[in-house]
Amino acid sequence: MPAEPHLQRSDTPRPKVGIVHLGPGAFFRAFNAPFTAEAMEKSGGDWGILTVSLRSSDIREKLKPQGCAYTAVKLAPDGAEYTVVEVIDDVLVAPENPEAVLTAMADPQVKIVSTTITEKGYCHNPATGALLMDHPDIVHDLSHPEAPRSAIGYIVHALNRRRLAGHAPFTLMPCDNLPNNGPLTRSVILDFARALDPELAEWITDNGRFPATMVDRITPATTPVDIASLATAQGYIDNACVMHEPFRQWVIEDDFVNGDRPDWGGVGAQLVNDVEAFELMKLRCLNGTHSTLAYLGYLAGYETIADTVADPAFANLINALWKNEITPTVPEPEGEDLLAYCAALLERYQNPAIRHRTWQIAMDGSQKLPQRLLGTVVDNLAAGRGIPGLALGVAGWMRYVGGVDEKGAAIEVKDPLADQLRAAYDSSDDPEEKVLALLAIKEVFAPELAGNPVFRNAVTDAFMRLSHDGARATVQGFS
Incomplete structure (x- = not known):
């Protein structure tokens, strides 16, 4: 009996990249990416997503052979539903080519940089919220603008490139479970920027936007059994598939540079003035x-x-x-x-x-x-x-x-x-x-x-x- 084929992306034209996302893990693929794909399907726009892994090449090795398409599997008590998501344009592995990541983030076509890098990715003290200036990655990134290691370093150095080129900043939208994640991210970004160049910090203060978000969807880690079950049900192998519950909730502070964002509200996200109570x-x-x-x-x-x-x-x-x-x-x-x-x-x-x-x-x-x-x-x-x-x-x-x-x-x-x-x-x-x-x-x-x-x-x-x-x-x- 022949083995099942691997999932392949359809011939549908790809949208231009409008979002760079740091951290293409399971939650992003079960939540942010489907929301964005649905928003484009409903209202259009060039909101293709370039994803960046800050450490491992594992996700790239799973997604690239499939044209960066993957299956999101909704696990309900009465059975599973399968959706092929085709919003990811490419996957970059930052340590392999830092310049490619910085170039992509500095492109004025990119309007949003979003993050699911877990709490530790912000290089902050969880008890105080302050940027850890002695964190090894932060120390490195302040003196290596061409090859950062941390998300914070990539974000600030890319913003600096946009400033020097006369472009507007991108909106930085954190999607991790942090209290006041927008203000906290703004604070650590400005701490880094001030240490790098006070004029850069002033430019970010005047022009940057850091909308707070609340994200909610339970996303268990994908197992070999999950991959095998998908192959049995759908007739193809997808090593990048993700499992998720039916429920989802995305509350977003509606504060974006020049108002540029996908129509997430049209597909169920809540666009509000204040996220804090939901968060x-x-x-x-x-x-x-x-x-x-x-x-x-x-x-x-x-x-x-x-x-x-x-x-x-x-x-x-x-x-x-x-x-x-x-x-x-x-x-x-x-x-x-x-x-x-x-x-x-x-x-x-x-x-x-x-x-x-x-x-x-x-x-x-x-x-x-x-x-x-x-x-x-x-x-x-x-x-x-x-x-x-x-x-x-x-x-x-x-x-x-x-x-x-x-x-x-x-x-x-x-x-x-x-x-x-x-x-x-x-x-x-x-x-x-x-x-x-x-x-x-x-x-x-x-x-x-x-x-x-x-x-x-x-x-x-x-x-x-x-x-x-x-x-x-x-x-x-x-x-």
């Missing part, structure tokens, strides 16, 4: 409970979020978190119902077709914890409310970064601070001392929070219960 709702209600479930669920032996919330004790935990500790800190965005939003989140978590691994969500926790959990902690402490569920989530993270699960097996901790976290965890055999050592890591915990006795005692108590009873028993005993 806070998502970061705290979804991302906060997602991370809590990831750490505690992994420790309890559950592979996926769906497996974790199938345990009534974990469902009860996040329902209590939403009701008592999270939603009291979230202003209700216009047109939203927080209780209904949280109920819908639980249904999304329970979708058995979405195999979103707890280990995947647990990655880079040192970068995620401040905005997903610690901001909520701070607001509750200021209001005099208890934080038992939030403290349990933080303690779960502490147990996880220790690198050994409850059966004594090694945990592959993927985190830019992994070595520092493990050293702090291993600095003492005493559970209370472990907590204090981890709280002393200023890249994660602001000193005023780490020194708060209510927070410190709540986390220590939860950590000791996890250490003694294990994650599942501790969650079962939560009330």
Whole structure:
């Protein structure tokens, strides 16, 4: 029996490139790219996307043989739907040809540069939001304008080329789960620009645009089983395919250079004046409970979020978190119902077709914890409310970064601070001392929070219960 053919792009004429996107991972291909393809189908425009991988050639090797087409697979409880997306024009691998990336970003035809580079890609201190001027990539990029390494370096050096050529800047649109991602990105870009050339910083201040966004679609990592299932269903092999849930929500601050953007609003995005309330709702209600479930669920032996919330004790935990500790800190965005939003989140978590691994969500926790959990902690402490569920989530993270699960097996901790976290965890055999050592890591915990006795005692108590009873028993005993 002959093998299935590989997916190939259709002969439809390609649009001109109007967007450069940094970070062509699964989320971008399951979210930004389909939204843009649909917007062009509805309203036209040259909004083809040139994607840039800042590190690996893996995505390029999967996409290029297919003409940069790929399949987005919607995983609903009642079955899958398949959409071939053909909006990507090319994939560049930055370390192989930095000049090609800078040239593309400096092209005045490019109106938007967007990013899904994860929290650590912004080279900032998650606890303060400041650019890490001593970050090795930032130090390198300030003195190597022709060959940057970081997203920040590429963005600022490309903006400088446009300034010197007399062109308008591109709009920089971050699409990562960061609080106030537009203002934060603007801040780190200006920090870098000021160190490079104060006149450049002034030009960016006067002319640049950094719209905040809120993005939401659960996108599990694609597995060989997913690729094989697609081949069986559709009759072709697609090594670049992505899996995603049916739900999607994109809230965008409508603030673009010269107003240039695709008609995302025409295909379901919400174009608003202020994203902050939507962003806070998502970061705290979804991302906060997602991370809590990831750490505690992994420790309890559950592979996926769906497996974790199938345990009534974990469902009860996040329902209590939403009701008592999270939603009291979230202003209700216009047109939203927080209780209904949280109920819908639980249904999304329970979708058995979405195999979103707890280990995947647990990655880079040192970068995620401040905005997903610690901001909520701070607001509750200021209001005099208890934080038992939030403290349990933080303690779960502490147990996880220790690198050994409850059966004594090694945990592959993927985190830019992994070595520092493990050293702090291993600095003492005493559970209370472990907590204090981890709280002393200023890249994660602001000193005023780490020194708060209510927070410190709540986390220590939860950590000791996890250490003694294990994650599942501790969650079962939560009330």
